């Protein structure tokens with residue numbers, strides 16, 4: 618019988634449906650399940666290892682390095698579940714591969730953003746640590762992402778992102794019928810004055826949990842929206858973000874092996 622504290626089904630972790638020990642240390646984390654095979658398309662070899670709800674996992678090799686990719690779904694709740702279960706499955710290094718809404722005019726649609734830290738406006742990380750606890754990238758992952766972007770010649774910006782669980786009102790987009798309560802008005806301007814570079818929805822959770830558990834995390838995002846110029850192009854820059862994340866794993870693995 619499985620324990621209520623650590624649920625497993627047929628020997629597999631309850632949500633991601635991966636067996637403990639079945640993933641390598643390096644795991645890429647897109648939100649979208651459809652992005653997992655796109656990530657694996659750059660690998661030497663890869664296969665679907667599990668599929669359940671929003672969680673799709675592929676395992677394989679990228680330039681000889683064992684690698685996996687698991688989709689987290691959108692927002693902090695499912696992301697915390699994915700990180701918890703992936704740690705139990707053998708991961709210790711996470712790279713979020715996502716999309717983002719830029720807050721600066723000079724960040725063009727399709728540019729990449731690499732996160733050095735995240736504002737913790739998510740829900741899940743509050744259950745893990747007090748609000749004063751920072752959500753920071755691991756310096757080695759950050760360094761590898763920057764090096765990967767530079768070596769691939771991709772336009773990129775490094776900065777602090779803001780993670781919210783709400784794409785609309787929580788990112789100061791009017792909700793249904795124009796609903797925008799007083800507490801959501803001015804969010805964009807507030808973050809801009811704090812030099813936060815963009816909005817996204819999962820990084821604070823990943824960085825906080827990784828730090829607490831002694832794991833490592835970083836994140837790279839394609840700017841598909843710009844809140845200053847009011848532009849939006851779905852999927853702009855996503856292939857570049859995928860290439861940079863995969864290449865960062867190769868760089869990290871080479872350094873880890875030294």
Ligand code: URA
Pocket residue numbers: 716717718719784788816817818841842
């Ligand atoms: N993802 C977000 O969370 N916000 C955006 O504006 C674009 C992508």
